[in-house]
Amino acid sequence: MMDVPSWLEIIIRSSILVFVLFLLTKVLGKKQLSHLSFFEYIAGITIGSIAAEISTGLESNFMNGVYSLLVWTAIPFIAGFIGMKSKKARSFIEGTSTVVIKEGKIQEENLRKEQYSVDELMQLLRKKNAFQVADVEFAVLEANGDLSVLLKKEKQPLTPTDLQLDVAPEKVPQTVILEGEIMDAALAASGLTRAWLEMELEKLNVAIDNVYVGQVDSYGQLTVDIYDDKIQIPEPKPRQSLLSALKKCQADLESYSLQTESEEAKQMYKRNAKKLEQILLKTEHLLLKG
Template sequence: MQETLYVISKSLALFCIAWLSVRLIGKRNITQVKPFNFLSYIILAVVVALMSLDLISLSSGFVVLITWVALPIGLDYLAIKSQAIHQFINGKETVLIKHGKIMEENLIQVRMTGEDLLAELRSKGIFNLAEVEFAIMESNGNINAYLKSDKKPMTAHDLGKKVAPQAEPQTVIMDGNILAEPLSSLGLNQEWLKTELDKMGISLENVFLCQVDSSGELFLDLFNDAVEIPQPKVKELLYANLEKIQADLLAFSLQTENKNAKGMYVKNYQKLDRLLNKLRPYLLN
């Protein structure tokens, strides 16, 4: 029993050391880990396992750990300082498609077939090779593609339209439980959230997930998928109310014979028209 507790406690301590070592080497997605760093992770895992099983001494194991933590950190530092060292350690990008034409020699160089290339493009949402102007394999193995000018999606900038800046939506309900911190970060409270749910006729217990965007609109996913969720129209209703006020001002100006009153109505109509022009990208897009 005592030996078992010793092994468990030592394994926990070594786990913490291994976790700290990995954090020191760098915080990256496993698909973006550099080859040398990936090798370091494997060696660290093997050494920690051997130390845990007493197959190597702790002193020897710590020397290996320190070495394989220091090496990636040192090489990363040198790679930052020198482009030549960076390319030597991490490799360099490879052009796979140029001016719409596949570079077969480069495909062979990175050991890819045409099917591999098509599969990678499909994973990026590109199913027609004729749409691709340029594609490159980065040093971490990721493939990025640039579409031809006439195949790129149209944006608001292309149309010369202004759009409202969007902040990250906050998840405020998860598994029927209200998350207070994200809600307060939006300047809202639980009473507001419950009122909005009541307007939709939805109980809190039936909400699997709820997000609130920067304009205060809700996205809901319910446990009961048979329930139809009314679509929020907060911004559209606000814009419609402002338009109604503007129409009322115009009507009042046409109905009155008083020049002062007519001038006041027309002046406020014009002010509201300028305001609507500014708000239109925020409320209708």
């Protein structure tokens, strides 16, 4: 039997190992790609070293290397399985979270225990948009090295709930044009038609073939990204956006009046849709000037 050239053997070995490593990584799961436990971190380094040695170590036995890969893959897999069954084992294998700031005070002993300097802590805080320790109610260093931060109540941004405001749910923006093709399903999900889309594109003076991505937001506003970046797309005008939102609201009220089985609700929707229609008749010419 003719000997295989060393360069060809390396190519064959490497190709096989890429496939084997892919399968082994799939076994370990997505966690191996993001937050690693101590076992997974050690195993990842070792598996890579073994794979490199098998690829180029022509004098070594190929299958022995594969067996070694299987063993090192099994270690974090078994450790993860044990961790799922036992909280104590999980704490030992993956580590536990540590409180590093409490009521605006750094817990120096805990910080030293985790071998973090104050500079490193401040860097992690800045990543969480917390620039002052006194503003932090609670900060926890997670087992994977992430820092979870809870700002003091008075330092947290205001929300509609704080102001006791009812806010309509935000709809997911729909991609209605992709690489010059109209996405009819996304258009229908937005409650819009091709005729509306063509009219909006005409307002922007853009041909559909030149649109790379076109999206509709929750207010029915179309934004486009075109192939030819030299062409300037007019910015959406606030008054026209308001007009679009009012028209959409009026159309939604009419739609709700048709969908509900309650006669009382039906009349309420119709009444308010009529009010909006009257407002639009009086203000449309002013909003179109914006």
